[in-house]
Structures are given as C-alpha cells and as structure tokens.
Amino acid sequence: MTAAPPARGRRRAPTRIERAAGRAAALHRPRVLLALLLLLALTCVMLLDGYLRAEVGDDQRVRTGASASEVPDEILDGGPILSFPGGQAETVSVPDKTIVLTFDDGPDPTWTPKVMEVLEEYDVPGTFFVVGSMVSRHPDIVKDLVDQGHEIGVHTFTHVDLSYQSASRVTREMEQTQLALAGAAGITTTLFRAPYSSKPDAIDNYSWQVYQQLGEDGYTSVFIDTDSEDWKEPGVSKIVEGATPEDGEGASVLFHDSGGDRTQTVAALATYIEKMRAEGYTFTTVSGAMAEQQSAGGSGAGGSVAGGPGAAAGAPSGTGNQLQASHRTATGTTLYEGKALIAAVTVAEWTVPALSAGLVIVGVAVMGRFGLMLVLARRHYRRRNRRRFGWGPSVTRPVSVIVPAYNEKECIENTLRSLAGSTHPIEIVVVDDGSTDGTAELAEALGLPNVRVIRQENAGKPAALNNGIRSARHDIVVMMDGDTVFEPDTVGRLVQPFADPSVGAVAGNAKVGNRSTLIGAWQHIEYVMGFNLDRRMYDLLRCMPTIPGAIGAFRREAVLQAGGMSEDTLAEDTDITIALHRGGWRVVYEEHARAWTEAPRSLRQLWSQRYRWSYGTMQALWKHRGSLTDKGPSGRFGRVGMPLVVLFQIVTPVFAPLIDVFTVYSMLFVDFKAALLAWLAVLGVQLVCAAYAFRLDREKYRYLLMMPLQQFAYRQMMYLVLIHSCVTALTGGRLRWQKLKRTGEVGMPSAGTGG
Numbered sequence: 001m002t003a004a005p006p007a008r009g010r011r012r013a014p015t016r017i018e019r020a021a022g023r024a025a026a027l028h029r030p031r032v033l034l035a036l037l038l039l040l041a042l043t044c045v046m047l048l049d050g051y052l053r054a055e056v057g058d059d060q061r062v063r064t065g066a067s068a069s070e071v072p073d074e075i076l077d078g079g080p081i082l083s084f085p086g087g088q089a090e091t092v093s094v095p096d097k098t099i100v101l102t103f104d105d106g107p108d109p110t111w112t113p114k115v116m117e118v119l120e121e122y123d124v125p126g127t128f129f130v131v132g133s134m135v136s137r138h139p140d141i142v143k144d145l146v147d148q149g150h151e152i153g154v155h156t157f158t159h160v161d162l163s164y165q166s167a168s169r170v171t172r173e174m175e176q177t178q179l180a181l182a183g184a185a186g187i188t189t190t191l192f193r194a195p196y197s198s199k200p201d202a203i204d205n206y207s208w209q210v211y212q213q214l215g216e217d218g219y220t221s222v223f224i225d226t227d228s229e230d231w232k233e234p235g236v237s238k239i240v241e242g243a244t245p246e247d248g249e250g251a252s253v254l255f256h257d258s259g260g261d262r263t264q265t266v267a268a269l270a271t272y273i274e275k276m277r278a279e280g281y282t283f284t285t286v287s288g289a290m291a292e293q294q295s296a297g298g299s300g301a302g303g304s305v306a307g308g309p310g311a312a313a314g315a316p317s318g319t320g321n322q323l324q325a326s327h328r329t330a331t332g333t334t335l336y337e338g339k340a341l342i343a344a345v346t347v348a349e350w351t352v353p354a355l356s357a358g359l360v361i362v363g364v365a366v367m368g369r370f371g372l373m374l375v376l377a378r379r380h381y382r383r384r385n386r387r388r389f390g391w392g393p394s395v396t397r398p399v400s401v402i403v404p405a406y407n408e409k410e411c412i413e414n415t416l417r418s419l420a421g422s423t424h425p426i427e428i429v430v431v432d433d434g435s436t437d438g439t440a441e442l443a444e445a446l447g448l449p450n451v452r453v454i455r456q457e458n459a460g461k462p463a464a465l466n467n468g469i470r471s472a473r474h475d476i477v478v479m480m481d482g483d484t485v486f487e488p489d490t491v492g493r494l495v496q497p498f499a500d501p502s503v504g505a506v507a508g509n510a511k512v513g514n515r516s517t518l519i520g521a522w523q524h525i526e527y528v529m530g531f532n533l534d535r536r537m538y539d540l541l542r543c544m545p546t547i548p549g550a551i552g553a554f555r556r557e558a559v560l561q562a563g564g565m566s567e568d569t570l571a572e573d574t575d576i577t578i579a580l581h582r583g584g585w586r587v588v589y590e591e592h593a594r595a596w597t598e599a600p601r602s603l604r605q606l607w608s609q610r611y612r613w614s615y616g617t618m619q620a621l622w623k624h625r626g627s628l629t630d631k632g633p634s635g636r637f638g639r640v641g642m643p644l645v646v647l648f649q650i651v652t653p654v655f656a657p658l659i660d661v662f663t664v665y666s667m668l669f670v671d672f673k674a675a676l677l678a679w680l681a682v683l684g685v686q687l688v689c690a691a692y693a694f695r696l697d698r699e700k701y702r703y704l705l706m707m708p709l710q711q712f713a714y715r716q717m718m719y720l721v722l723i724h725s726c727v728t729a730l731t732g733g734r735l736r737w738q739k740l741k742r743t744g745e746v747g748m749p750s751a752g753t754g755g
Contacts, residue, residue: 043661045348062196063163066204075208076201080223080252081290084215091200094225094250094289095296099281101126101253101269102222104155104193107134107141108258114266115257116148122273124283125323126150129193129222132157132177134258136345139184146185151285151324153191153222154178161196163206170210174217176341182330183338190326191286192219198254199223220326222286225251228272230265239268240275248279250289287325355658362655369648370689373533380536381696384591392499398425399476399495399553402468404461405443406433408482411598412443418485420448424492426478427452431468434458439482461549462565462572469564475556484550484597485513494553494593504558504585505577506593507535507544508551509697513596519606521706522714523599524699525690532591532693539589543641545649546574546617547587551595558585568623571616578624581637591697607721614725621645622729654726657719683708 068076075082078091094100101119103126106112112128119126128145130152135142146152156162157176165173178188192214194207200223203211211221228243245251255265273283284292330338383389401419405412412430419428428451432440443453456467469477476495480486490508497503509531515524538544547554552573559565562579569575580587600606627638666675687707694701 061164062161068204070205071203071208082221095292096250098250099283103128103255103257105258107138111262112257118269125285127285129153129155131155132180135180142184152189159195162210179338179341182334183342187327193222224254227254236268240272285323288323291322373537376540377533377536391497395495400472400474401426401428401478403430404464405439405482407435407437408439409437411483421488422491423488429468431464433464462567465565478553481550484595490593497588502586504580505587506553507547507589508593510548510550512599522710529693532696535589543637544587545645547577549573550597569616569619570612571620574620582634584634610721614722618729653722
C-alpha cells in the first residue's frame with residue numbers, strides 16, 4: 001500500500017528530538033562566544049601587563065648629537081621651565097636661593113616612600129615626574145604624594161624618548177598617564193618632563209617639535225639646572241656635590257626615586273637639604289617657583305589653554321595650595337576612565353603572575369606525565385608481550401556482540417560482515433534505535449548467521465545498549481559502535497582477560513580507519529598516543545577511566561550489578577567504567593584487540609563529537625565524585641584515577657591555550673629565539689612520545705609529519721572544545737546525543753592490518 005504524498009504547501013512539523021536539537025543549538029552559540037571572550041579577555045590582560053612592564057611597545061632608542069638649529073637661542077639659554085602662553089615660547093628660571101627638588105621615574109614601592117619620609121622630616125616639598133605605567137601599578141603612593149603636598153608631573157606612560165615617536169604616540173603617552181593620575185589620585189597635571197631630557201641647552205630639533213606640540217596642549221615642560229647623577233651611584237658626597245648650584249643661584253635639581261638601588265639617593269637627600277638650608281636656600285615646587293617669579297615681576301608662568309590637560313580634566317584643584325597649582329581635579333569621563341584603568345591594571349597585576357605560576361606548575365606536571373607515560377607504557381608492553389604471559393585458561397565460550405545503531409545504513413553492512421568473519425564464536429545483537437533510513441531492514445537483508453535485529457523507538461544509545469544486554473544470551477558482552485569494523489581475531493583477543501575472575505571489563509584498541517585526510521591523520525595520531533600511552537599507564541595503575549564505545553567487553557553480571565548503561569551522562573562509556581571500578585571490578589586494556597572506526601570528516605562534526613565527549617566526561621566525574629572517599633580496592637579510582645583525569649584531561653588542557661598565548665607573546669615581545677627554542681623542545685618531547693607509541697602499535701611513522709601542523713589548528717580546537725564544555729557545565733547546560741554523518745568508507749580489515 002502506497003503512502004499518501006504530503007499535502008503541498010505544508011511543512012512537516014519538527015519532531016521532539018529536532019526541537020530539542022534546535023534548543024541546544026540556540027544555547028550552543030552564546031557558550032562558544034563566552035569561551036572565546038574569556039580567552040580574549042585573558043589575552044588582553046597579558047598585553048596590558050606587558051605594556052605596563054615595557055614588553056609591549058617598548059622603544060629603547062635615545063637620540064643624541066642631533067642639531068638644534070631650529071631651536072630659538074633664548075630657549076637654549078633660558079631657564080628650566082618652558083611654557084607656551086598664547087602660543088609664544090617662554091622660559092622661567094628658578095629664583096635665587098631657591099631649590100626645586102624634582103624626582104624622576106617613580107613611583108617605586110620601595111624608594112618613593114623612603115624619599116617621602118625624608119621630605120616629611122624636613123618639611124620640604126618635591127615635584128615628582130611620574131611614569132604612567134608605574135602610577136597605574138602603585139596608585140596609593142601617588143595619592144600619598146598628593147595628600148602630603150607634593151606636586152606631580154607627567155614623565156610619559158612607558159618612559160620612551162618622544163623625539164622618536166609619532167604625534168599620535170606622544171598624545172597617547174600623555175593621555176594614558178593623565179588617566180592613571182585621575183584614577184590614582186583624582187587629579188591631572190599640566191607639568192611634563194621628557195625622559196632622557198636634561199638642561200634646556202640640550203633641546204634639539206626633534207625634541208623641540210614635541211615640546212611645541214605639548215605646549216599647544218597646555219603643558220609646561222620642565223628641565224634641570226643641576227643633576228645629582230644619583231643613578232650612577234657615585235656616593236653620597238658626589239651626589240650632594242653634583243646637585244649643588246653655583247653662587248647662590250636657584251636651581252631645578254634632578255634626583256631619582258626609582259630605576260634602581262636608591263640607598264645613596266635617600267642618604268644624600270637629607271645631607272643635601274641640611275647643607276642648602278645652612279646656605280640660606282628655601283625649597284619649593286615647580287609651580288611655587290613660577291609663582292615666586294611672577295610675583296617678583298618675572299616672566300609669565302604659562303598655563304593650560306583650550307584643549308589642554310586643564311580643559312579636558314576640569315577646573316583647578318581648588319586646594320588653595322600654590323605649590324600644587326599645576327594640578328587639576330579630574331571629573332566626569334576622565335575620572336571614571338582612570339578608575340577603570342587602575343582596576344584593569346590591578347586585575348592584570350594579580351592575574352598574570354598567578355597564571356605564570358600556574359603554567360609553570362602545569363608545565364612541570366605535563367613533562368612529568370610524559371615521563372611517567374613512557375616508563376609505564378614500556379613496562380606494560382614488556383609485561384603483556386612476554387612469552388609466558390597469560391590471563392589464565394583460554395576463553396573459548398561464545399560471547400554476545402551488541403551493535404546499537406541509529407541511521408547507520410552507510411556503515412552497518414561493513415560492521416556486520418566484519419563480525420561474521422570473527423574467529424571466535426559470537427552472537428550478534430543489532431539494536432535499531434528508531435532508525436529512519438532502513439538500517440534494520442538492511443541488517444536483516446544481509447542474511448548473516450547468528451544475527452538478531454531488535455527494534456525499539458528512538459531512546460538513545462544507553463537505552464539501546466541496555467536492551468541488547470537484556471537480550472544477550474551469553475555472560476560476556478562485547479559493545480561496539482555501528483560504524484566500527486572488527487578484525488577477524490578482535491573478539492577472541494578482547495575476551496581473553498576474562499580468564500581472570502577479577503576482570504569486569506576490557507578496553508580494546510580503537511584505530512582511525514579514514515586516516516587519509518588531514519583531519520583523519522590528526523585524529524590517528526591522537527588515538528595512537530591516547531590508547532598506547534594513556535591506557536597502558538592507567539592499566540598498570542588500575543584506574544582505567546574509559547572503555548571506548550567503539551570496542552569494549554564486559555561481564556554481563558558486572559554491568560547489571562552497576563545498574564546497566566546509565567542515561568545520566570553523555571559519556572555512558574566513562575560512566576559505566578567508573579561504576580565498575582567502584583563495584584570492585586578490575587578494568588584492563590588489551591592492545592591486540594583492534595577495531596577500526598570512522599572518525600569525523602569535518603571540523604564541525606569533530607567539534608560536535610568532542611564537545612559531547614568532554615562534557616560527558618565531566619558529568620561522569622561529577623556523578624562519581626563520591627569515589628574520592630571510597631575505601632579499599634573500590635576507591636582506587638577515586639584516589640588515583642580521578643585526580644589524574646581531572647588534572648590531565650580538564651585542568652591542563654584548559655591552561656593549554658594560555659601556554660600558546662604566552663608563547664606567541666614571548667616570541668613577539670620578549671625573546672623570540674628563547675621562546676621558539678622552548679616551543680620546539682616541547683614539540684620534540686611530544687614527538688618522542690608519539691614515535692614510541694607508534695612503535696608499540698607498529699604504525700607507520702609517516703603520519704608524524706603531520707604533528708607539527710597539528711599544533712597550529714587541531715590542538716587549539718580541542719582546547720576550545722574543552723573550555724566550551726567547562727562553560728556549559730558551569731552554566732548548567734544540557735546536551736543531547738548528536739548524530740554524526742557517516743560515509744561507510746571504513747571497510748573490512750584483514751587480520752594484522754597495519755597503519
């Protein structure tokens with residue numbers, strides 16, 4: 001009887017599963033975005049920290065010997081305070097018998113407070129030209145400076161020679177420092193001193209352009225009359241001598257409160273103040289010196305103009321203190337942006353060192369894991385391949401092979417024909433989970449012996465497996481996927497460990513059959529390393545975390561005691577494996593029992609599969625968290641296996657993208673050669689481990705040529721999948737089984753098929 005065709009113009013209503021898949025897809029996208037945003041945020045934090053430490057955007061060039069032909073003579077021969085009132089360059093000298101103490105390169109958490117203590121002891125004000133990056137890292141010190149009556153000036157954000165920089169970089173250096181001051185102390189300032197500057201007669205044509213640009217923005221540039229040269233650490237007496245002006249002249253004097261060991265500076269400062277006071281000198285700030293000259297009828301002091309720092313930040317501070325006349329109260333956007341900058345820097349200051357320490361620990365753990373895997377894998381191989389090794393009397397009794405299938409018409413024939421060629425007596429139970437592509441009919445039409453087809457409504461893989469277990473006629477059941485093919489001796493080898501009555505389950509060796517593509521080759525490398533090294537290690541430690549769904553054998557009694565295949569998680573294979581451990585059963589690995597499976601052919605399918613695996617593993621671990629407190633043999637997985645799985649399958653991979661980011665960061669901004677050598681060293685260790693795994697499994701080494709390229713795409717994708725799974729777990733998301741599109745290209749192997 002022919003079914004009636006659907007009415008034209010009407011769309012088929014989506015099924016319950018399709019509606020659930022649509023809801024899952026809707027939730028999937030924001031979680032992917034959240035994972036990517038998290039990685040982007042951490043990258044930005046690293047770049048910010050690097051910028052603060054002059055690793056990003058650092059320019060150590062210092063100009064010397066340039067011509068000063070374009071600089072007016074009255075500027076070169078003028079005083080140390082340069083301003084541009086009305087657009088006209090003017091200089092101001094410090095009044096006679098007056099000292100302006102200036103300090104460059106701070107604030108420093110060690111030396112600036114010591115300098116402040118000396119100044120407070122002698123009741124002397126100072127003018128501190130601060131570096132913006134240091135201000136953002138030590139905001140409390142700047143606030144203390146302002147509160148104690150000292151004056152603040154800008155010394156750029158990253159301490160670069162501005163004569164080499166573009167006009168936009170100059171503006172950015174100033175604006176960022178002003179924001180840092182606004183966030184730290186609620187002020188901005190009109191004072192500026194250029195890094196590597198000295199006396200006015202050292203101005204050259206290149207730096208003159210910078211001073212003109214900043215003068216138009218309302219800045220007053222400050223130079224020096226005498227240099228203590230304390231940065232050379234010449235001794236206290238030499239520092240005092242270098243800072244002392246001649247013949248009672250006033251002076252702008254340079255000291256440093258950062259940039260090295262300032263023990264001599266602190267000691268010399270007290271001596272210097274006492275000496276100059278004994279000679280009749282007074283101390284003031286830059287603004288104080290300008291006010292004194294103005295009141296005495298000297299040159300104009302200069303100030304901010306429209307568009308300068310004063311106009312941008314707000315009105316004068318209103319403190320009434322002429323020693324801080326350059327300060328402006330930060331308001332509005334400037335204030336809030338400044339506070340945001342300080343907050344971001346605080347996060348970076350804590351985050352990056354913590355991550356660095358964490359990555360060192362992770363790196364040591366990963367290298368230790370590689371070493372442990374190599375040692376235990378070799379021991380496992382030698383123990384299991386000894387001539388006298390055996391599990392006990394040969395297992396020859398029939399077993400049941402359960403094949404859950406959902407829309408597997410492309411693969412089911414190859415799967416069943418491979419089982420029909422088994423050298424071990426088996427019954428084959430195909431559980432059709434509501435397929436709509438004729439999978440059940442195709443399996444029956446093959447007419448193969450010992451094949452039973454059981455139909456059920458679509459209920460998921462765990463339900464199909466449980467149905468098969470209930471219908472199995474034998475005490476040992478082999479579970480496989482509907483897209484997998486076995487070698488003729490696979491089942492016979494897989495069930496031999498059951499000669500040991502303590503063994504409850506056996507994991508086989510799953511191989512990638514479609515390894516001719518790039519994605520397939522990458523998965524082939526992953527499968528060989530995972531099964532040959534990880535599983536050998538876990539086998540010896542007696543804490544195997546997962547029996548692969550593609551090939552695993554179980555005592556029917558053990559599975560039923562554990563409650564069957566649970567639907568609580570998406571990783572029912574991991575769930576049942578842990579449950580068997582907790583039931584006191586031993587789970588082992590049989591390397592010679594090989595199955596060939598079809599790996600995802602596209603990145604989209606691969607993402608979907610691994611996302612489900614990762615999330616399912618987390619669900620299983622959380623479900624069996626009680627194993628951590630289990631006693632006796634049943635608690636071995638909780639004591640050994642679970643910490644290893646959490647550390648190396650969740651924590652370490654989550655940190656792995658940061659390792660890549662740190663590596664790229666180091667190559668670009670720190671030391672390219674050292675970072676490259678470190679990366680090559682890690683790759684070399686991985687290649688050694690992979691080569692050994694290939695040797696144990698007698699695979700062809702040519703696939704290892706794909707491994708370096710694997711580090712640039714495949715590995716990062718796996719890490720993002722894991723991060724995505726973590727975000728899903730933390731946000732309480734739920735996933736359903738996602739059916740992968742199969743091609744059936746993995747054909748029937750012959751015994752001993754190699755790579």
